[in-house]
Amino acid sequence: xxxxxxxxxxxxxxxxxxxxxxxxxxxxxxxxxxxxxxxxxxxxxxxxxxxxxxxxxxxxxxxxxxxxxxxxxxxxxxxxxxxxxxxxxxxxxxxxxxxxxxxxxxxxxxxxxxxxxxxxxxxxxxxxxxxxxxxxxxxxxxxxxxxxxxxxxxxxxxxxxxxxxxxxxxxxxxxxxxxxxxxxxxxxxxxxxxxxxxxxxxxxxxxxxxxxxxxxxxxxxxxxxxxxxxxxxxxxxxxxxxxxxxxxxxxxxxxxxxxxxxxxxxxxxxxxxxxxxxxxxxxxxxxxxxxxxxxxxxxxxxxxxxxxxxxxxxxxxxxxxxxxxxxxxxxxxxxxxxxxxxxxxxxxxxxxxxxxxxxxxxxxxxxxxxxxxxxxxxxxxxxxxxxxxxxxxxxxxxxxxxx
Ligand SMILES: C[S@@+](CC[C@H](N)C(=O)[O-])C[C@H]1O[C@@H](n2cnc3c(N)ncnc32)[C@H](O)[C@@H]1O
Numbered sequence: 493x494x495x496x497x498x499x500x501x502x503x504x505x506x507x508x509x510x511x512x513x514x515x516x517x518x519x520x521x522x523x524x525x526x527x528x529x530x531x532x533x534x535x536x537x538x539x540x541x542x543x544x545x546x547x548x549x550x551x552x553x554x555x556x557x558x559x560x561x562x563x564x565x566x567x568x569x570x571x572x573x574x575x576x577x578x579x580x581x582x583x584x585x586x587x588x589x590x591x592x593x594x595x596x597x598x599x600x601x602x603x604x605x606x607x608x609x610x611x612x613x614x615x616x617x618x619x620x621x622x623x624x625x626x627x628x629x630x631x632x633x634x635x636x637x638x639x640x641x642x643x644x645x646x647x648x649x650x651x652x653x654x655x656x657x658x659x660x661x662x663x664x665x666x667x668x669x670x671x672x673x674x675x676x677x678x679x680x681x682x683x684x685x686x687x688x689x690x691x692x693x694x695x696x697x698x699x700x701x702x703x704x705x706x707x708x709x710x711x712x713x714x715x716x717x718x719x720x721x722x723x724x725x726x727x728x729x730x731x732x733x734x735x736x737x738x739x740x741x742x743x744x745x746x747x748x749x750x751x752x753x754x755x756x757x758x759x760x761x762x763x764x765x766x767x768x769x770x771x772x773x774x775x776x777x778x779x780x781x782x783x784x785x786x787x788x789x790x791x792x793x794x795x796x797x798x799x800x801x802x803x804x805x806x807x808x809x810x811x812x813x814x815x816x817x818x819x820x821x822x823x824x825x826x827x828x829x830x831x832x833x834x835x836x837x838x839x840x841x842x843x844x845x846x847x848x849x850x851x852x853x854x855x856x857x858x859x860x861x862x863x864x865x866x867x868x869x870x871x872x873x874x875x876x877x878x879x880x881x882x883x884x885x886x887x888x889x890x891x892x893x894x895x
Pocket of ligand 1 (some may be wrong): 585618637639640669670736737826
């Protein structure tokens with residue numbers, strides 16, 4: 493069967509939606525499966541951290557020339573034939589099992605005396621970590637908070653159903669700003685509908701859970717959503733996290749301290765931890781392009797010039813879909829201030845954390861492995877607690893603030 497016919501068959505067999513894409517691809521041992529086991533190592537978005545190196549095929553250039561391929565700027569231009577950018581992101585970037593095992597370890601080391609049950613994922617995006625948290629113990633609850641409503645909805649439609657029947661009753665997803673968490677709105681799992689007018693409770697728990705008022709916003713930009721007032725009661729959190737370098741989205745020191753204060757305020761009085769990650773090293777402070785090839789797509793991390801005065805850069809994530817011959821350029825783009833480890837420690841202490849711990853690992857050298865299976869080497873590298881660490885080409889850190 494020719495390429496064109498194959499593509500037509502593929503399209504005929506598909507309905508809209510990423511799950512169908514995943515199912516179709518299972519026959520091809522596709523990587524587009526959220527249920528596929530992830531590596532035990534954390535995999536923030538830098539391609540050098542991804543696992544599954546064995547799945548790499550021959551190298552492919554992902555330069556800007558199109559080579560006759562169509563280009564999709566973002567998800568909105570995706571056709572039935574295109575997987576969601578969120579699915580591609582989750583597969584390329586995240587390793588929730590690895591993150592959770594470190595979170596548990598940190599909690600038992602620095603707090604101990606009980607198992608952590610209540611989790612908050614700030615800057616949660618599609619809240620993959622939260623849903624994995626719920627899967628690991630039926631007593632567990634999760635709270636997610638993000639500015640990106642589309643990502644939260646995608647979580648409701650694609651990640652929460654994988655948790656099991658009680659999944660949606662154990663997770664609360666909030667749409668809002670981490671700097672103003674009490675202004676955030678609860679998003680609930682009525683398909684395509686947004687429940688609004690509820691604030692994210694801190695550890696002072698709100699009284700009542702239930703829908704109090706529903707109002708349609710038909711005619712507004714949110715016409716697909718219903719906003720419903722309700723109160724919700726949230727247990728104090730054992731762990732709050734901000735992963736995949738999300739704290740770098742905050743550019744001002746005052747905002748970083750304010751955010752850390754909010755995180756501190758929702759932690760349990762019985763003890764809790766805040767955990768974030770950070771990357772750095774010589775390679776993080778200049779222009780850089782890294783790529784990693786999966787059987788069905790190539791993932792590219794593009795780092796713009798680094799401003800040494802503001803310590804800012806722009807990170808863009810691109811995907812090149814092999815079968816569809818499409819490029820999803822700038823699927824995700826972030827303006828980041830690259831904080832230093834001592835700056836983070838100072839801000840955490842200022843926000844009220846009792847102690848701060850650094851866990852580091854050296855990453856594979858980006859000059860040696862810009863786009864080969866060498867990226868998979870990162871998965872064997874373990875984080876070690878450190879009070880001093882010599883500069884490297886690339887490193888990753890977990891930073892643990894103990895309340
Ligand atoms: C690098 S992504 C991380 C997503 C996810 N946590 C992960 O581990 O892959 C950063 C996320 O932070 C969100 N974000 C950025 N600034 C925010 C803010 N001030 N408040 C809430 N979310 C924010 C973005 O919408 C995006 O989903």
